[in-house]
Amino acid sequence: xxxxxxxxxxxxxxxxxxxxxxxxxxxxxxxxxxxxxxxxxxxxxxxxxxxxxxxxxxxxxxxxxxxxxxxxxxxxxxxxxxxxxxxxxxxxxxxxxxxxxxxxxxxxxxxxxxxxxxxxxxxxxxxxxxxxxxxxxxxxxxxxxxxxxxxxxxxxxxxxxxxxxxxxxxxxxxxxxxxxxxxxxxxxxxxxxxxxxxxxxxxxxxxxxxxxxxxxxxxxxxxxxxxxxxxxxxxxxxxxxxxxxxxxxxxxxxxxxxxxxxxxxxxxxxxxxxxxxxxxxxxxxxxxxxxxxxxxxxxxxxxxxxxx
Amino acid sequence: xxxxxxxxxxxxxxxxxxxxxxxxxxxxxxxxxxxxxxxxxxxxxxxxxxxxxxxxxxxxxxxxxxxxxxxxxxxxxxxxxxxxxxxxxxxxxxxxxxxxxxxxxxxxxxxxxxxxxxxxxxxxxxxxxxxxxxxxxxxxxxxxxxxxxxxxxxxxxxxxxxxxx
Numbered sequence: 001x002x003x004x005x006x007x008x009x010x011x012x013x014x015x016x017x018x019x020x021x022x023x024x025x026x027x028x029x030x031x032x033x034x035x036x037x038x039x040x041x042x043x044x045x046x047x048x049x050x051x052x053x054x055x056x057x058x059x060x061x062x063x064x065x066x067x068x069x070x071x072x073x074x075x076x077x078x079x080x081x082x083x084x085x086x087x088x089x090x091x092x093x094x095x096x097x098x099x100x101x102x103x104x105x106x107x108x109x110x111x112x113x114x115x116x117x118x119x120x121x122x123x124x125x126x127x128x129x130x131x132x133x134x135x136x137x138x139x140x141x142x143x144x145x146x147x148x149x150x151x152x153x154x155x156x157x158x159x160x161x162x163x164x165x166x167x168x169x170x171x172x173x174x175x176x177x178x179x180x181x182x183x184x185x186x187x188x189x190x191x192x193x194x195x196x197x198x199x200x201x202x203x204x205x206x207x208x209x210x211x212x213x214x215x216x217x218x219x220x221x222x223x224x225x226x227x228x229x230x231x232x233x234x235x236x237x238x239x240x241x242x243x244x245x246x247x248x249x250x251x252x253x254x255x256x257x258x259x260x261x262x263x264x265x266x267x268x269x270x271x272x273x274x275x276x277x278x279x280x281x282x283x284x285x286x287x288x289x290x291x292x293x294x295x296x297x298x299x300x301x302x303x304x305x306x307x308x
Numbered sequence: 309x310x311x312x313x314x315x316x317x318x319x320x321x322x323x324x325x326x327x328x329x330x331x332x333x334x335x336x337x338x339x340x341x342x343x344x345x346x347x348x349x350x351x352x353x354x355x356x357x358x359x360x361x362x363x364x365x366x367x368x369x370x371x372x373x374x375x376x377x378x379x380x381x382x383x384x385x386x387x388x389x390x391x392x393x394x395x396x397x398x399x400x401x402x403x404x405x406x407x408x409x410x411x412x413x414x415x416x417x418x419x420x421x422x423x424x425x426x427x428x429x430x431x432x433x434x435x436x437x438x439x440x441x442x443x444x445x446x447x448x449x450x451x452x453x454x455x456x457x458x459x460x461x462x463x464x465x466x467x468x469x470x471x472x473x
Binding site for chain 1: 402404410436437438439440441442443445446447448449450451452453454455456462463464466467
């Protein structure tokens with residue numbers, strides 16, 4: 001049964017405490033919901049949401065490979081040295097570290113392969129000839145703020161970029177003196193400041209009207225990943241550059257961590273390396289759902305699962 | 309008896325051994341205790357008709373269904389007699405608040421047949437998750453793969469309709 005692409009099941013409308021605000025919009029290719037759990041004047045709310053919209057636009061203009069006017073697109077057309085924006089450092093530093101930790105399986109250089117497979121700027125979803133993904137050393141010299149490319153290359157930072165943007169938006173919210181909020185970008189979320197855990201359902205990868213468990217999210221971030229929605233033909237949006245195929249040994253997985261950048265990045269890295277390897281360097285909890293519906297999870301992953 | 313019957317019975321033997329081990333968790337010593345692993349072995353002998361009897365080592369404490377189990381990781385090795393000789397499996401259980409939260413079975417099989425049957429059992433025994441309707445539970449949010457936006461949905465619909473035509 002094909003999962004409904006856009007919708008999720010309707011949630012209990014009384015999930016917000018009194019005085020809370022909900023802000024929903026589409027951006028960077030997904031549906032956002034921002035909940036503010038404290039009293040904010042209409043004027044302050046309007047100012048905050050306008051600032052959020054602007055900040056997302058700036059991020060998109062730098063890092064999207066789906067628009068011609070972005071920095072990423074410029075890098076794909078011409079080799080040379082680029083001065084990265086200030087906010088690039090945490091993102092590129094983490095990509096560099098995870099490139100090493102996954103022996104090159106998780107790489108920002110996967111952009112062209114994704115586009116070749118069909119996940120291109122026009123969403124053609126038509127697979128063509130698949131390129132070999134070059135190694136980091138072959139193409140990139142990264143010494144923040146400088147990124148030097150030896151030839152034009154299509155980068156993709158989607159594996160961690162969305163989580164990172166959730167953190168950026170969250171920090172903006174905190175900067176506006178709002179301490180209790182939930183920023184949810186299509187299911188990758190950061191929750192802070194409330195006095196009780198947030199109950200988050202873990203979506204059944206083959207039926208969006210169902211959940212296979214419930215997370216009690218504390219002041220943390222939660223990211224989910226699955227090949228179910230962004231899937232076409234034999235591919236989905238995660239590709240293994242070592243075999244030019246999409247991994248099919250994991251049906252869905254979830255990660256909690258201190259930051260959404262880390263949770264999002266690990267939610268991709270775990271398709272390529274065992275959790276025990278990543279856990280040597282990073283602090284996170286995880287749950288992995290295999291194609292046979294068996295579940296593997298870290299001891300402290302904060303969820304109850306539904307079992308037969 | 310013929311090969312198929314042998315296979316079924318060996319499979320049943322393995323199943324019974326593991327079930328016995330899981331049920332008999334009270335008899336295990338916690339990991340990190342001073343006793344050596346051999347003192348916590350739960351061994352069963354089986355007859356080819358498929359029945360089994362259990363014996364436990366005298367060092368282990370008597371069964372007590374009201375006991376509180378200390379949180380921790382428990383490991384034991386159980387062995388059984390198969391048509392090909394003595395075979396064993398190593399079972400590790402994690403217990404938190406008197407519930408088994410995780411389990412792992414490692415095959416210590418020696419013969420190819422035992423390897424295959426133990427392997428089949430290990431692959432199949434883990435509890436499987438099922439779905440519950442979102443409407444039946446109070447949730448504030450749902451997390452899964454990223455929701456797609458209109459552009460991607462349109463693209464998917466287009467390739468689907470192209471595939472049909």
